Amino acid sequence: MSALYDPQFVGRKGTRDLRDGIKNAAPNSLCPYCGEGKVAQIDHYLPKESYAGTTVHPPNLVPACADCNFAKLAYAPGPSSPAVLHPYFDSAYDIPWLSAKISEGKIGKPVIAYTVRSSLVSRHLASRLETHMTVFNLWNRFSTWAGQSLDNFGGYLTTNHGQYMSLLQARDHLERMEIQQSGGRVNSWEGAAHKAMRTSDWYLNTYLKLT
Numbered sequence: 001m002s003a004l005y006d007p008q009f010v011g012r013k014g015t016r017d018l019r020d021g022i023k024n025a026a027p028n029s030l031c032p033y034c035g036e037g038k039v040a041q042i043d044h045y046l047p048k049e050s051y052a053g054t055t056v057h058p059p060n061l062v063p064a065c066a067d068c069n070f071a072k073l074a075y076a077p078g079p080s081s082p083a084v085l086h087p088y089f090d091s092a093y094d095i096p097w098l099s100a101k102i103s104e105g106k107i108g109k110p111v112i113a114y115t116v117r118s119s120l121v122s123r124h125l126a127s128r129l130e131t132h133m134t135v136f137n138l139w140n141r142f143s144t145w146a147g148q149s150l151d152n153f154g155g156y157l158t159t160n161h162g163q164y165m166s167l168l169q170a171r172d173h174l175e176r177m178e179i180q181q182s183g184g185r186v187n188s189w190e191g192a193a194h195k196a197m198r199t200s201d202w203y204l205n206t207y208l209k210l211t
Helices: 003-008 013-023 066-072 122-135 138-156 167-182 189-199 201-207
Strands: 041-044 061-064 100-102 109-114
Touching: 013 041, 013 061, 041 066, 061 066, 100 189, 100 201, 109 122, 109 138, 109 189, 122 138, 138 167, 138 189, 167 189, 167 201, 189 201
Parallel strands: none
Antiparallel strands: 041 061, 100 109
16 A cells, blocks of 8 residues: 555545645644644655555644655654654644753854753653654754854844843743744753743853853
Protein backbone atom coordinates (compact mmCIF):
# COMPACT_ATOMS: atom_id res chain seq x y z
CA MET A 1 0.00 0.00 0.00
CA SER A 2 2.86 2.38 0.75
CA ALA A 3 4.03 2.11 -2.86
CA LEU A 4 0.70 3.54 -3.99
CA TYR A 5 1.02 6.72 -1.92
CA ASP A 6 3.11 8.78 -4.34
CA PRO A 7 1.46 7.77 -7.63
CA GLN A 8 -2.10 7.53 -6.32
CA PHE A 9 -2.46 10.02 -3.47
CA VAL A 10 0.23 12.59 -4.26
CA GLY A 11 0.40 12.29 -8.03
CA ARG A 12 -3.29 12.44 -8.91
CA LYS A 13 -5.16 15.72 -9.39
CA GLY A 14 -8.32 14.19 -7.93
CA THR A 15 -6.73 14.01 -4.46
CA ARG A 16 -5.52 17.59 -4.43
CA ASP A 17 -8.46 18.81 -2.34
CA LEU A 18 -7.71 16.13 0.24
CA ARG A 19 -4.04 17.08 0.38
CA ASP A 20 -4.88 20.77 0.63
CA GLY A 21 -7.38 20.03 3.38
CA ILE A 22 -4.70 18.32 5.46
CA LYS A 23 -2.28 21.20 5.00
CA ASN A 24 -4.94 23.82 5.72
CA ALA A 25 -5.77 22.12 9.02
CA ALA A 26 -2.69 23.74 10.55
CA PRO A 27 -3.62 27.02 12.32
CA ASN A 28 -2.13 30.03 10.52
CA SER A 29 -0.39 27.59 8.14
CA LEU A 30 2.33 27.06 10.76
CA CYS A 31 3.97 23.67 11.15
CA PRO A 32 2.53 22.00 14.28
CA TYR A 33 5.82 20.22 14.98
CA CYS A 34 7.99 23.36 15.33
CA GLY A 35 5.41 26.15 15.46
CA GLU A 36 7.43 28.31 13.08
CA GLY A 37 7.86 26.89 9.59
CA LYS A 38 5.23 27.31 6.89
CA VAL A 39 3.33 24.14 6.11
CA ALA A 40 4.44 22.86 2.72
CA GLN A 41 4.30 19.08 2.95
CA ILE A 42 2.45 16.16 4.53
CA ASP A 43 4.30 13.98 7.02
CA HIS A 44 3.52 10.38 7.88
CA TYR A 45 3.51 10.39 11.68
CA LEU A 46 4.17 6.64 11.49
CA PRO A 47 6.49 6.13 8.50
CA LYS A 48 4.86 4.43 5.55
CA GLU A 49 7.92 2.23 5.08
CA SER A 50 7.27 0.54 8.43
CA TYR A 51 3.50 1.00 8.80
CA ALA A 52 2.09 0.41 5.32
CA GLY A 53 -1.45 0.00 6.64
CA THR A 54 -1.52 3.62 7.83
CA THR A 55 -0.17 5.14 4.63
CA VAL A 56 -3.35 7.03 3.77
CA HIS A 57 -5.04 6.83 7.18
CA PRO A 58 -6.13 10.43 7.98
CA PRO A 59 -4.79 10.56 11.58
CA ASN A 60 -1.38 9.50 10.27
CA LEU A 61 -1.14 12.38 7.79
CA VAL A 62 0.17 15.51 9.48
CA PRO A 63 0.82 18.93 7.91
CA ALA A 64 4.47 19.89 8.28
CA CYS A 65 7.11 22.30 7.09
CA ALA A 66 9.84 20.99 4.82
CA ASP A 67 12.51 21.26 7.54
CA CYS A 68 10.56 19.20 10.07
CA ASN A 69 9.54 16.61 7.50
CA PHE A 70 13.15 16.23 6.40
CA ALA A 71 14.50 16.10 9.96
CA LYS A 72 12.04 13.42 11.03
CA LEU A 73 12.55 11.23 7.96
CA ALA A 74 11.38 7.68 8.84
CA TYR A 75 11.60 8.03 12.62
CA ALA A 76 9.26 5.60 14.32
CA PRO A 77 8.46 5.11 18.01
CA GLY A 78 9.49 1.88 19.66
CA PRO A 79 10.48 0.31 22.99
CA SER A 80 13.60 2.48 23.22
CA SER A 81 12.41 5.32 20.97
CA PRO A 82 9.74 7.56 22.51
CA ALA A 83 7.08 8.97 20.23
CA VAL A 84 7.23 12.58 19.13
CA LEU A 85 4.20 14.75 19.85
CA HIS A 86 1.16 14.12 17.68
CA PRO A 87 -0.55 17.42 16.76
CA TYR A 88 -4.00 15.82 16.66
CA PHE A 89 -4.01 13.90 19.92
CA ASP A 90 -1.40 15.17 22.39
CA SER A 91 -2.42 17.54 25.17
CA ALA A 92 1.20 18.50 25.88
CA TYR A 93 0.83 21.49 23.58
CA ASP A 94 -1.22 23.12 26.36
CA ILE A 95 1.39 22.55 29.09
CA PRO A 96 4.12 25.23 29.41
CA TRP A 97 7.03 22.82 29.17
CA LEU A 98 9.39 24.87 26.98
CA SER A 99 11.94 27.03 28.78
CA ALA A 100 14.89 29.12 27.64
CA LYS A 101 17.99 30.52 29.32
CA ILE A 102 20.38 33.19 28.11
CA SER A 103 24.11 33.00 28.77
CA GLU A 104 27.42 34.36 27.56
CA GLY A 105 28.65 32.57 24.45
CA LYS A 106 32.18 31.64 23.47
CA ILE A 107 32.93 35.02 21.89
CA GLY A 108 31.26 37.06 24.61
CA LYS A 109 27.90 37.51 22.89
CA PRO A 110 24.64 36.23 24.37
CA VAL A 111 23.18 32.92 23.27
CA ILE A 112 19.83 31.37 24.14
CA ALA A 113 19.49 27.67 24.86
CA TYR A 114 16.25 25.75 25.35
CA THR A 115 15.29 23.10 27.85
CA VAL A 116 12.28 21.00 28.78
CA ARG A 117 10.73 21.86 32.14
CA SER A 118 10.55 18.25 33.22
CA SER A 119 9.24 19.18 36.67
CA LEU A 120 5.87 20.05 35.14
CA VAL A 121 5.28 16.73 33.40
CA SER A 122 5.56 13.01 34.00
CA ARG A 123 8.83 11.21 33.36
CA HIS A 124 7.28 9.50 30.34
CA LEU A 125 6.09 12.77 28.81
CA ALA A 126 9.41 14.47 29.57
CA SER A 127 11.15 11.72 27.61
CA ARG A 128 8.79 12.27 24.68
CA LEU A 129 9.34 16.03 24.77
CA GLU A 130 13.11 15.60 24.79
CA THR A 131 12.77 13.22 21.85
CA HIS A 132 10.53 15.65 19.99
CA MET A 133 13.10 18.43 20.37
CA THR A 134 15.90 16.11 19.27
CA VAL A 135 14.19 14.44 16.30
CA PHE A 136 13.18 17.78 14.78
CA ASN A 137 16.52 19.41 15.70
CA LEU A 138 14.63 22.07 17.62
CA TRP A 139 17.38 22.61 20.19
CA ASN A 140 19.56 24.13 17.48
CA ARG A 141 16.81 25.59 15.32
CA PHE A 142 15.17 27.44 18.20
CA SER A 143 18.53 28.72 19.43
CA THR A 144 19.41 29.97 15.95
CA TRP A 145 16.07 31.72 15.54
CA ALA A 146 16.43 33.25 19.01
CA GLY A 147 19.67 34.83 17.81
CA GLN A 148 17.54 37.00 15.55
CA SER A 149 15.44 38.11 18.53
CA LEU A 150 18.65 39.14 20.29
CA ASP A 151 19.78 41.07 17.22
CA ASN A 152 16.38 42.73 16.88
CA PHE A 153 16.37 43.97 20.46
CA GLY A 154 19.96 45.13 20.22
CA GLY A 155 19.06 47.05 17.08
CA TYR A 156 15.99 48.54 18.76
CA LEU A 157 18.19 50.00 21.50
CA THR A 158 20.04 52.04 18.86
CA THR A 159 16.87 53.68 17.51
CA ASN A 160 15.28 56.90 18.71
CA HIS A 161 12.71 54.88 20.65
CA GLY A 162 15.20 52.65 22.43
CA GLN A 163 18.51 54.48 22.87
CA TYR A 164 17.51 56.07 26.21
CA MET A 165 15.69 53.01 27.53
CA SER A 166 16.12 52.29 31.22
CA LEU A 167 16.39 48.84 32.78
CA LEU A 168 12.76 48.97 33.93
CA GLN A 169 11.58 50.12 30.51
CA ALA A 170 13.58 47.33 28.86
CA ARG A 171 11.93 44.72 31.05
CA ASP A 172 8.50 46.16 30.26
CA HIS A 173 9.26 46.18 26.55
CA LEU A 174 10.49 42.58 26.59
CA GLU A 175 7.44 41.47 28.55
CA ARG A 176 5.17 42.98 25.90
CA MET A 177 7.22 41.30 23.19
CA GLU A 178 7.00 38.00 25.08
CA ILE A 179 3.21 38.16 25.00
CA GLN A 180 2.99 39.52 21.46
CA GLN A 181 5.44 37.13 19.85
CA SER A 182 3.96 34.08 21.57
CA GLY A 183 0.77 34.56 19.57
CA GLY A 184 -1.22 32.71 22.20
CA ARG A 185 1.02 29.62 21.97
CA VAL A 186 2.06 28.29 25.38
CA ASN A 187 5.34 26.86 24.10
CA SER A 188 6.44 29.56 21.69
CA TRP A 189 10.20 29.68 21.18
CA GLU A 190 9.88 33.46 20.71
CA GLY A 191 7.98 33.92 23.95
CA ALA A 192 10.51 31.81 25.83
CA ALA A 193 13.38 33.77 24.26
CA HIS A 194 11.97 37.14 25.30
CA LYS A 195 11.28 35.86 28.81
CA ALA A 196 14.89 34.70 29.07
CA MET A 197 16.07 38.12 27.94
CA ARG A 198 13.73 39.88 30.37
CA THR A 199 14.76 37.86 33.41
CA SER A 200 18.53 37.76 32.83
CA ASP A 201 20.47 40.22 34.98
CA TRP A 202 23.66 39.36 33.13
CA TYR A 203 22.11 40.20 29.75
CA LEU A 204 20.42 43.44 30.78
CA ASN A 205 22.89 44.79 33.35
CA THR A 206 26.27 43.44 32.32
CA TYR A 207 26.01 42.92 28.58
CA LEU A 208 23.64 45.75 27.62
CA LYS A 209 24.69 47.95 30.57
CA LEU A 210 21.14 49.12 31.25
CA THR A 211 20.45 50.90 34.53
